[in-house]
Amino acid sequence: MAFETAFIAGYAVLLLLAGEGLRRLGRVSTDAWSSRLFAAYRAQAPEPVDPAGPADWPHSEVPQLHTVLAGVASSAATLLCVAELVRHHDRLAVAVLAPVAALAAVVTGRTAVALRARARAPQAS
Amino acid sequence: MSTTSPVRPQRRELLVSRWWIQGGLLVAVLGLFGLVLMGFQTYQHHPPIPDRVVSESGTTVYTGADVTAGQRAFLGNGLMEYGSIFGHGAYLGPDFTADYLHRSAEHVRASYGGDGSDSAQQRTVEEFKTNRYEDSTGTLTVSDAQAAAFADLSAHYARTLGDPEGRTGLRPNAVTDPDEVHQLTSYFAWSAWAAAANRPEKNYSYTNNWPPEPLVDNAPTANTIVWSVLSLVALLGGTGALFAVFGRWNWLGWHGRDQHELRFREPRSVALTQSQKACAFFFLVMSVLFLAQTMLGSAAEHYRADLQSFFGIPLDRWLPYNLVRTWHVQLSLMWVSTGFLAAGVFLVPMITRRRDPKGQALLTYGLLGALTVVVVGSLAGEALGIHGKLDGLVNEWFGMQGFEYLDLGRLWQVLLTLGMVLWVVILFRGLRKRLASDSHGNMPWLFFFAALALPAVYALGLLTRTGDNYTITDFWRFMVVHLWVEDFLELFTTVMVAYVFVLLGVVRERIALTVIFLDIVLYSAGGVIGTAHHWYFNGEPASVLAMGGFFSAFEVIPLTFLTIEAWSFIRLGARRESVSETPFPHRWAVMFLVAVGFWNFLGAGVFGFLINLPIVSYYEIGTALTSNHAHTAMMGVYGMLACGFAVFALRYLVPKEQWSDRLMKISFWSLNIGLAWMSFVTLLPLGILQLYHSVDAGYYDARSLTFITSDTNAMLEWLRLPGDVVFIAGGVLPLVWMSLLGALAVLRKDTPAATNPSHGSEDADDPDLQLFTEVEHHDPDEATAAGSLTPAGRA
Numbered sequence: 001m002a003f004e005t006a007f008i009a010g011y012a013v014l015l016l017l018a019g020e021g022l023r024r025l026g027r028v029s030t031d032a033w034s035s036r037l038f039a040a041y042r043a044q045a046p047e048p049v050d051p052a053g054p055a056d057w058p059h060s061e062v063p064q065l066h067t068v069l070a071g072v073a074s075s076a077a078t079l080l081c082v083a084e085l086v087r088h089h090d091r092l093a094v095a096v097l098a099p100v101a102a103l104a105a106v107v108t109g110r111t112a113v114a115l116r117a118r119a120r121a122p123q124a125s
Numbered sequence: 126m127s128t129t130s131p132v133r134p135q136r137r138e139l140l141v142s143r144w145w146i147q148g149g150l151l152v153a154v155l156g157l158f159g160l161v162l163m164g165f166q167t168y169q170h171h172p173p174i175p176d177r178v179v180s181e182s183g184t185t186v187y188t189g190a191d192v193t194a195g196q197r198a199f200l201g202n203g204l205m206e207y208g209s210i211f212g213h214g215a216y217l218g219p220d221f222t223a224d225y226l227h228r229s230a231e232h233v234r235a236s237y238g239g240d241g242s243d244s245a246q247q248r249t250v251e252e253f254k255t256n257r258y259e260d261s262t263g264t265l266t267v268s269d270a271q272a273a274a275f276a277d278l279s280a281h282y283a284r285t286l287g288d289p290e291g292r293t294g295l296r297p298n299a300v301t302d303p304d305e306v307h308q309l310t311s312y313f314a315w316s317a318w319a320a321a322a323n324r325p326e327k328n329y330s331y332t333n334n335w336p337p338e339p340l341v342d343n344a345p346t347a348n349t350i351v352w353s354v355l356s357l358v359a360l361l362g363g364t365g366a367l368f369a370v371f372g373r374w375n376w377l378g379w380h381g382r383d384q385h386e387l388r389f390r391e392p393r394s395v396a397l398t399q400s401q402k403a404c405a406f407f408f409l410v411m412s413v414l415f416l417a418q419t420m421l422g423s424a425a426e427h428y429r430a431d432l433q434s435f436f437g438i439p440l441d442r443w444l445p446y447n448l449v450r451t452w453h454v455q456l457s458l459m460w461v462s463t464g465f466l467a468a469g470v471f472l473v474p475m476i477t478r479r480r481d482p483k484g485q486a487l488l489t490y491g492l493l494g495a496l497t498v499v500v501v502g503s504l505a506g507e508a509l510g511i512h513g514k515l516d517g518l519v520n521e522w523f524g525m526q527g528f529e530y531l532d533l534g535r536l537w538q539v540l541l542t543l544g545m546v547l548w549v550v551i552l553f554r555g556l557r558k559r560l561a562s563d564s565h566g567n568m569p570w571l572f573f574f575a576a577l578a579l580p581a582v583y584a585l586g587l588l589t590r591t592g593d594n595y596t597i598t599d600f601w602r603f604m605v606v607h608l609w610v611e612d613f614l615e616l617f618t619t620v621m622v623a624y625v626f627v628l629l630g631v632v633r634e635r636i637a638l639t640v641i642f643l644d645i646v647l648y649s650a651g652g653v654i655g656t657a658h659h660w661y662f663n664g665e666p667a668s669v670l671a672m673g674g675f676f677s678a679f680e681v682i683p684l685t686f687l688t689i690e691a692w693s694f695i696r697l698g699a700r701r702e703s704v705s706e707t708p709f710p711h712r713w714a715v716m717f718l719v720a721v722g723f724w725n726f727l728g729a730g731v732f733g734f735l736i737n738l739p740i741v742s743y744y745e746i747g748t749a750l751t752s753n754h755a756h757t758a759m760m761g762v763y764g765m766l767a768c769g770f771a772v773f774a775l776r777y778l779v780p781k782e783q784w785s786d787r788l789m790k791i792s793f794w795s796l797n798i799g800l801a802w803m804s805f806v807t808l809l810p811l812g813i814l815q816l817y818h819s820v821d822a823g824y825y826d827a828r829s830l831t832f833i834t835s836d837t838n839a840m841l842e843w844l845r846l847p848g849d850v851v852f853i854a855g856g857v858l859p860l861v862w863m864s865l866l867g868a869l870a871v872l873r874k875d876t877p878a879a880t881n882p883s884h885g886s887e888d889a890d891d892p893d894l895q896l897f898t899e900v901e902h903h904d905p906d907e908a909t910a911a912g913s914l915t916p917a918g919r920a
Contacts, residue, residue, distance in 0.1 A: 004837045011810050062719050068794065069723070069801050076805040083840055 019073030026066035156653035171596035176263030195312025200527025294446035335662030399486030407467030464767030545580035596664030651679025717769030724761020750812030799852025
């Protein structure tokens with residue numbers, strides 16, 4: 001297998017992992033107060049503020065940025081694998097690239113569905 | 126007889142502890158002391174330029190005057206925007222230091238028996254590593270084989286730089302004058318000598334053995350490796366310590382006080398002063414320059430994807446690569462600066478809640494005119510310089526000075542500095558009354574000081590002289606490229622963002638002040654001394670590499686920390702927004718700030734640190750990973766900020782019926798998607814591949830056109846196209862359109878004016894100009910702290 005093919009497949013997997021990280025980040029609260037980093041601070045603060053709810057703007061919208069960028073990462077992984085398949089399509093290359101491309105395409109599709117559902121949901125704020 | 130003394134206005138008390146000012150000053154002074162110390166070392170330990178370079182048989186190969194003239198020819202012909210020297214410059218052409226070193230070493234080795242001979246290899250290493258420069262006579266002696274290599278390489282550079290066909294990224298016949306070719310070759314030869322010959326009494330070269338070149342036994346030094354490890358320790362330890370300290374002590378004093386009830390004013394009900402209206406034209410200029418910058422970026426990108434032709438058009442005859450890159454790089458600073466200058470002017474009446482002093486609008490339009498003259502003049506000068514229409518001093522002053530990021534002629538550089546001074550004068554005139562009544566440590570003064578620092582630090586760039594030793598020029602160049610852009614511009618934007626949040630009523634002034642002081646402390650510790658991370662391999666001594674490696678790791682800490690702190694700003698904003706009875710008018714401006722937080726962490730923090738360790742930089746400098754960091758940090762942070770400020774101001778300038786949240790939404794998402802695509806699909810994988818190739822096959826090879834135009838690279842470059850289209854068409858064009866609407870509204874006088882004579886003057890508050898939020902106050906303790914936000918605070 002060509003070095004280029006192995007690199008693209010590996011890089012696409014890396015992108016998918018980074019995208020998954022961003023997607024998870026897109027699901028957690030963006031309220032800094034709920035961060036573990038502030039645990040000691042919260043213990044000190046005499047009047048801790050109420051955590052912001054997920055429906056409070058811009059917390060309702062910020063996760064979308066992470067999710068969209070996760071979508072960019074998986075789309076990039078798909079396109080890179082497909083382009084590489086066009087250039088190298090011996091059996092080994094297909095065996096390595098096709099599953100990664102398929103996985104990346106599925107992840108992209110699911111991200112698109114999730115984003116559409118989020119867009120259709122009534123604005124919380 | 127009684128005497129009356131003038132009554133001095135009562136100054137508002139300092140809102141934070143004096144410890145913040147003292148601590149901030151102390152750390153800033155220490156940081157600047159470190160910088161001065163490195164400057165001293167630069168002048169003491171830069172590689173010498175010999176008066177004469179002679180061969181063993183006694184012929185003169187080149188002179189010191191040739192080297193200096195060669196540097197001028199290199200800069201004047203825009204070659205630093207084509208390839209690089211000591212790793213600094215553009216990435217399409219070769220690194221001329223590495224190129225000369227590799228080719229001459231090959232030549233010398235071949236003359237002693239070629240690559241099959243161990244003794245030839247050993248002798249080559251000895252010749253290149255032994256420092257035969259005599260300080261007392263100013264003479265450097267080279268072997269006859271090295272002298273022969275010089276003659277051969279003169280012919281090589283005459284062929285490649287003066288190619289009549291072009292297709293190299295340079296214009297056809299770019300450098301044809303034999304004297305100039307000789308001088309350029311001398312410059313490259315001198316840089317290669319400094320890169321290989323050991324420093325006196327050291328076992329490594331003037332450039333800490335950069336570039337990696339097995340032919341002359343150039344490998345990473347102990348300093349490069351050890352300080353990389355310590356840099357990592359500094360990053361991890363520093364981050365942990367900061368969070369521990371931050372968690373332990375309640376520095377920032379965020380408390381749950383939500384007694385304010387805000388009613389955000391409808392933007393069109395906020396009266397604008399004439400100087401604010403002038404900003405509409407600044408934002409139009411900004412967005413048009415942004416558009417031009419992205420188009421030029423596309424052209425530069427095309428050269429990397431297909432060097433041979435631009436869809437059948439011989440683009441390199443009119444717009445060679447080095448010209449489009451020069452413009453691309455210069456415009457990146459210019460459009461962003463235009464946005465920041467305008468944002469500063471726009472904020473002043475909102476900060477002071479007073480009308481413009483007399484002549485303020487005139488000065489603002491004057492500034493716009495001056496800026497236009499500098500932009501047009503410098504871009505035209507650069508084109509004339511690169512096309513060889515200007516020579517010598519005329520080229521340096523009016524045309525192409527040629528340092529990357531300081532490409533503009535010195536005249537334009539001086540005018541730009543003066544323009545920024547005029548901008549500070551405008552800000553001062555607007556702020557004067559407010560400054561007189563406030564503590565020197567409070568926000569109005571910090572706003573003014575941060576603005577004042579911009580022309581002051583930019584002016585340091587004027588000490589970059591084309592005729593100086595390269596190491597010295599680089600020291601001063603990075604006063605602009607790093608200290609100005611990455612530290613002082615960052616400080617100014619932090620102050621502006623904090624102020625916007627304070628003015629909107631979403632953050633209390635005391636908290637914003639603490640964050641700004643924290644920013645000063647963190648950036649003074651890491652950012653100022655961290656400037657040295659650009660100087661690992663440009664001829665600075667190893668001590669500078671050590672300081673750069675260690676302290677620049679601390680730069681990432683404030684990026685991480687301030688990103689989290691920015692979230693807290695937004696979080697507090699969210700709570701205010703949720704209790705407001707009127708809609709929040711700055712949804713998309715705030716979303717741009719959200720994007721700044723993301724790109725600050727990824728582009729500046731992660732991608733910056735990726736290339737920051739000396740051992741990584743050793744193989745990586747001047748490759749696509751630098752470009753990856755530059756794009757995601759410059760556009761991701763400063764670009765998004767400038768867009769955010771523009772959207773914020775345009776919200777007041779564009780008539781309600783013409784304002785389109787939908788267009789801003791498209792712009793926001795397109796810019797972010799396009800930027801992410803650019804990085805994920807092209808710059809990052811390309812950079813990783815190039816870094817791998819640099820370690821595996823050698824730096825010289827990784828920078829060669831053969832590698833850069835290889836099929837693999839071409840595929841990655843072409844795949845960037847969809848992202849660039851989204852970025853330009855979806856991201857930039859809506860901004861241009863909205864800016865145009867703002868400018869047209871001002872021309873039509875369709876903007877709310879502060880004309881009610883019963884309302885205020887330059888000396889008194891004007892409610893029409895005042896807040897764009899209204900605050901009803903329930904907590905008497907808040908009155909002092911919230912200051913300008915509360916009815917009590919208006920007194």
